[in-house]
Amino acid sequence: MTTIEGLDVQKVRADFPILTRTVREGRPLVYLDSGATSQRPRQVLDAERAFLEQHNAAVHRGAHQLAEEATDAYESARARIAAFIGAGPGEVVFTKNATEGINLVAYAMSNSSIRTGLGPESERFALGPGDEIVITELEHHANLVPWQELCRRTGATLRWYSITDEGRVDLDSIELTERTKVVAFAHQSNVLGTILPVAELVRRARAVGALVLLDACQSVPHMPVDLGELDVDFAVFSGHKMLGPSGVGVLYGRAELLAAMPPFLTGGSMIELVRMEHTTYSAPPQRFEAGVPMTSQAVGLGAAVEYINDIGIDVIHAHEIALVRQAVDGLAAVPGVRIIGPQDLTDRGGAVAFVVDGVHAHDVGQVLDDRGVAVRVGHHCAWPLHRRFGVAATVRASFHVYNTPDEVAALVEGVQAAREFFGVVS
Amino acid sequence: MTTIEGLDVQKVRADFPILTRTVREGRPLVYLDSGATSQRPRQVLDAERAFLEQHNAAVHRGAHQLAEEATDAYESARARIAAFIGAGPGEVVFTKNATEGINLVAYAMSNSSIRTGLGPESERFALGPGDEIVITELEHHANLVPWQELCRRTGATLRWYSITDEGRVDLDSIELTERTKVVAFAHQSNVLGTILPVAELVRRARAVGALVLLDACQSVPHMPVDLGELDVDFAVFSGHKMLGPSGVGVLYGRAELLAAMPPFLTGGSMIELVRMEHTTYSAPPQRFEAGVPMTSQAVGLGAAVEYINDIGIDVIHAHEIALVRQAVDGLAAVPGVRIIGPQDLTDRGGAVAFVVDGVHAHDVGQVLDDRGVAVRVGHHCAWPLHRRFGVAATVRASFHVYNTPDEVAALVEGVQAAREFFGVVS
């Protein structure tokens, strides 16, 4: 295992209180489930607490000092997060999670499709029968079901790129058409670890005038991402997967698109003028943030970005890739283990899913859990992808900056132990 | 000022770190803006932190020990909150705030109105031209704009009860009809403090077969509320107004209704079976909780309910009513001050809004702020109500368990000072 320059993992681990605990009768916790949710460093917990103990108030509503300070903290967090992803602050909308972000776009589109009372600027978001939304077969349910429902509401058709045996997008499987209105896909698969060919998919979408939504849940927390450079129209990610709080996520939207898009959730703080008969809406990002927002959580996410910046997102990425290399090599060497996803580390990030011949994923997971190794088992909210590979469930190990080579070794040993326990050792 | 039996306000105040801070060059903070957002006691901050430092994981997804503990903590919080409001745990849906809760119901209704692919059970939520939604003129924008938008989407008509000069609902102003499908109203006005006649409004709604949604944002945090007994169909409230975290709210729905209602946000954790072509959904409450939820915030809200229970919600209510009495009497005695809302304390809770002749609300608020007194100025997200009373903006003081008679006295003095400063003393 190569040591990554500039990263002292033990020092990092000391920032994460939960990593010192034990599970299942005294075993040290080996947390390999950051793809589901990451842990939080002290710095993030402290930032949120300091906000709540000193500055908490309703933002964008009050004129007293606390309200000013709270608004400041909230908007500074937005600016910091925007800079982190190569966006303008006005292009960052806070949502409760990435799922809400995708639903926001899908509902704004069906709202646009009901033209009563709307201006011409929302026309580009309108859909109807014959129009198409294109995704891929590897998507997380969050980037699949909202589009199915949008199609149900508008009469549009859902189509998808299929996935090759190597776990890559089969770019020849379908062709976009003039009727393709949205192309939505994951930046990195939460199961296979595959990094999708963003530039090529954007090029194809642009060629037919379709909007592009990038599900960046598994990329923004783990590698440098510049959304402006990637030239996507929308992107989403969640705070809880990037060392930040739960209850906060981000929808990125190009300024020009957010300005033209009708609202989704409506209520306080997103209005311009309200009468019983009719309401007009404020400019983005406020237009998309109805109600009292997840204030302290946004502040916490800002602190998470600062924490990541202090380490360096490229350092984190290099560290994780080294762990993936070790995991893929280690697991592939265990007889009967089949890795689902690319073994080649080109365009591949940190999620390693696998099956063990003769031992169900749940049972592998249980044996690992009894040894203190926390992984995820099941379909990982990507059921169609599992069906594609002919498996009901896989075991998935996923990493973040705090994981160590020793932990990966514990994973590989645990898988061997599971095979022994269930008597499938050859 | 009467002392409320069993309440030691100084002891309570010691639980709230923010209350010890000073503002505007050393003045003690007098926080009278709990109607916008309340402050959090140490116990709530500690509970959330303990969860994050010991049990944090993705809920309802993992099979390892942390995931089990996190799921347990999350579901125990749900059960505790349900018990607090007289509901079953399956009737409590976690949302990001009350605003999302109302939007959830409104969007579930427009989703029902597009019948493609739905079963007969969702028919009762479907709307079309000629159908009516009824609210009142005193609603918060959160309980107005989502219904305007629902009407835009479905062709239904929005109607409303008007408000009397005393700030009460004028029950004779409109009649419900067989076409009335929803009656939605605040339990307590966030501006006037008026408590609405729930039983009578429910009776009228039932008589025409309409669904009832109660906006309980300003009641659940301040007085005993048993939603089962009130016999409403839906209710919403926010954690941040009841000593709990931001980023979490509750939608209550009668079990039978939630079971029949189609989903709103879609994605992970709310599905039963997912194929690329078609998805089926899980039972409530999960059906309405797409994506990784606000886990630690739900735990924090559970701790807030425990904190409130330890003091006693009736004790809190009595304490606040005493403060309201003092504020109404004190302010009414200042020449030129007009209280907007009932001066009579029958069916009235803790928000005191007023205007000062010759001094704009913003200027009153500024003078108060300079003295350390934090109140809210403006339309408090109830613009039509302000228009109804012929004022652009009011000053609003609102209370919670940690406020004291001295703080109310500081408010009254500050208002007098504002009059002197702007030279309108008679």
Add this chain to the structure above:
Amino acid sequence: MYQEIILDHYRTPHGAGLREPFDAESFQINPTCGDEITLRVKLDGDTVSDVSYETLGCSISQASASVLTDLVVGRSIEDSMRVLTAFQEMAQGRGQVEPDEDVLGDGVAFAGVARYPARVKCALLGWMAFKDAVVRTAQTQDAAQTQATRDPEEAQP
């Protein structure tokens, strides 16, 4: 959790495979992991005369289905429902419910599963399918009878 009894049933499941004839079939799925079971019930009057099944699942769900056939085949519907209730109470009891070996036989081996909430669904998957199938037999019989009096030709289960 992995009692020897469970591993035995997992390695040599009793009554596995789908058989004909049957009165009703149920398909159940565990949404969190995608595990599946298809289970058939054949009644002989009021007695469960056969249970056959095909599972795609972990050791716990497979062993549980195997134990289920041991416990319910040959019993009356009423008795088998009593066993089901006892099994369910134990599995959902978070380790607090003392299982009765007289009622549950090999089923007591699953007491340990109750301490792993995420696995309780695995242990119950077959039982839920059994319950559902029994309900369906009742419905099919009702339907068959109602139909029979009206139009014998359409009375196919």
Add this chain to the structure above:
Amino acid sequence: MYQEIILDHYRTPHGAGLREPFDAESFQINPTCGDEITLRVKLDGDTVSDVSYETLGCSISQASASVLTDLVVGRSIEDSMRVLTAFQEMAQGRGQVEPDEDVLGDGVAFAGVARYPARVKCALLGWMAFKDAVVRTAQTQDAAQTQATRDPEEAQP
């Protein structure tokens, strides 16, 4: 924040009330508090010859509109836009921007407002209305000219 100059303008606002004739009118509202201003601009060639307004707002927004009329009436559009930019920079400068009294006159009294972010919108409300109205005069003139060459009868502002 409440400088004596501000209070003076508040108590005796300059140029208040709506007057005719005017070339364009703008209505602006502050969504957080509901404050309103209606502001009219009359141009004489390139010079701002009158600004008249009606406000429903706090002392800051009223005084700011009063100072605005002092600062822009009699100036060229270009000059008045320069003043506007300076005023805006000061108001949004969070107390970090040193105002130039030569440019801003009584406007410098609003420097303190910059330290109260929630009040910045109040101070700017009138200025935003002025900017909008000036843009509208340009549009109306363009429109009038375009119209004039085509159909003189329709060329009403």
